[in-house]
Every structure is written in structure tokens, then in C-alpha cells.
Amino acid sequence: MELRGTWFDGQSGRGAPGVMRVDAQGQIFRDVQGQPCAELAAVTIPARLGTMPRTLVFASGWRFVSDQHDQLDALMGQQGKNGLRWVDRLERNRNAAIVGLVLLVVSMFGLYQYGIPAMARHTADALPAELLDEMATEALQSLPLQRSELPLPEQQRIHDAFARLLKVNGLPAEHYRLHLRSAPKIGPNAFALPSGDIVLLDQLVALTDKEDQWLGVLAHEVVHVEARHGLRGVLQSAYGALLLTLITGDASAATSTVMDFSRVVLENGYSRDLEREADELGAELMLRGGWDPAELATLFERLAEQDSGDLPGWLRSHPANDERIRALRQAGQSAIPSR
Ligand SMILES: [Zn+2]
Structure with missing residues (x-):
């Protein structure tokens, strides 16, 4: 096919009348003779707009302006056969849409999986101690706690051992407050609040026959406080609920989770x-x-033997499995057998 028109070389503004030849393989020639200068598939042909001459732009910078609309339309049709049909474009767009959707889901998941824990960690580190104390007071008041019924010397022994645990590890005693309490409704339990308030219940002490047992619980809880685990957990579910609210538009999840840390812990x-x-x-x-x-x-x-299922024991919030038990036993093998 040959079209008449004007060639512009992209350098000078002056065009030269000429011929554009397209062969059956879709190769474009600037002259009737000579080497092909481009492939038809790579050239964008603008759609017909009345009788306005149309400009074909080549990657080399050359342009060809022609008003032979019937031939240009025929070339557009030929391009379609060469693989640029509208179905293909639609297909490409659909793939792009799917890729976009997958990326969105992945980034949402990433935000949930990694972003939220990181945000929670930062917020947990930034919260002022006064706020934590306030939260702790509120949480302690909301729980059915009574005075400990342990004999006073026993209580003193627990306080002394806890103080020594902090001291040998260089942990500041003033950051911690150990509360010995009784709570028949809660059962054998212990928990730590982000403020450094640690509650040990008589019901849990009753199941122990060695100092190392209740002190092991306290040491475990101290780590939760030091690493701000509880706070991170609460903030994580708060941020998670917030994200869920953004996605679903349902705010009830967020409002019920925020700052409800006694429930979470x-x-x-x-x-x-x-x-x-x-x-x-x-x-x-x-x-x-x-x-x-x-x-x-x-x-x-x-505890696992004792846990009847209706009392939330320490195991409920600290589910033990064989792996944990094995790891603790292993750690115990390096214990100093002097006691
Ligand atoms: Zn724990």
C-alpha cells in the first residue's frame, strides 16, 4: 500500500512531499525503494477527525502527515490483525486491574502484618507513664480483686524474692509494683499491666510448691512489661480495628477495642x-x-491439669504447648544446682 503525504525529518520544520509504502509484512518504507524505516505495529495512527490531515509519529523522530483517510483507516485495521486489537487492550487493562487489586491486597496485608505491629511498638514506647498509671488504676478497679489471704510471712517472702529478681538483673525496682491479691472468680492467674503493676493471685500461688514456680511466673510477666508486650497487643488490636473500620466503614469494632487492655491481656x-x-x-x-x-x-x-475450662487461668492468656515446656526444661538444665 502506498500513501501520499509529507515527510518531516523532525529536525527542520520544512516537510518534503513523498510516499509512505507499507508492505504485506507490516514494514514501512520512506520511499518506494530502500530499507524499511519502521514497523507498522509500532506506529500510532490517530483516529480520523473530519478531514484533518493525520500525523504519524515514528520513534526515530520522523513524522508523516497524510490526508488519505481511507488508506490510513485500512492501516489501522491491519495493525489490529498484527496484534493490537481492542480485545487485547482490554485484556491488558484487565490484567493491570488484577495486578493492581493483588498489590492492594498485599499492601493491606503488609500493613496489617508488619505496619501495625511497628506502629503499635512506636506508640507503646511513646505513651507517657502517667497515662499508663491511669490505665492501670482503671483496669485494677474493674477486676474483682480482693486482699490476699496468704499469711503475711509468705507475702513478705514473695515480695523479697521479687525484689531480688529485679536487683540481680539490674532492673529498676521503682518501675514495678507487685500486688498480691485474691480473686476466686478469676482463678489461678497472674498478669502484668504496662505501667509495671504486676498482679499475682493467691489462687495461682496455691498451685505452687516452690519459690521458683511463682517467681518464674513473675519473671515472665516482668519481660512482658519490659518489652511492653501488653501495650503493644492492645494497640495492635486498636490499630487493626481502625484499619478494619477504614475498609468496612463499621466503627463498632474500633470503639470496642480501643484501650480495653484488661480484656486483651x-x-x-x-x-x-x-x-x-x-x-x-x-x-x-x-x-x-x-x-x-x-x-x-x-x-x-x-495448671493444665487444673484448668477446668470455665475459669480463665494463667494458661488461658499464656497458652503453653510442648515446645514451650521443652524450651523451659532445656533452659533449666543450665540452672545452678545450689538451691
Ligand atoms: Zn506471657
């Missing part, structure tokens, strides 16, 4: 990773004072 518990971290570091705290971390594994097993 007591009922939902910590993630498996945080538990492992608390076990490992808690065992180190114990070893430094010469206590045996393996005794915590013994307590886990005793």
Missing part, C-alpha cells in the same frame, strides 16, 4: 512469639539469680 493473651520471648528472657532473669526456669514448666503442667 486477660482473655486474648499474647501472641505465640511474644510468649516465646517472655519465656526465653524470663528464664535468663531466673538463671541470673540462681533460680531454676524449668520449674515454670512444672507449673504449666500442673
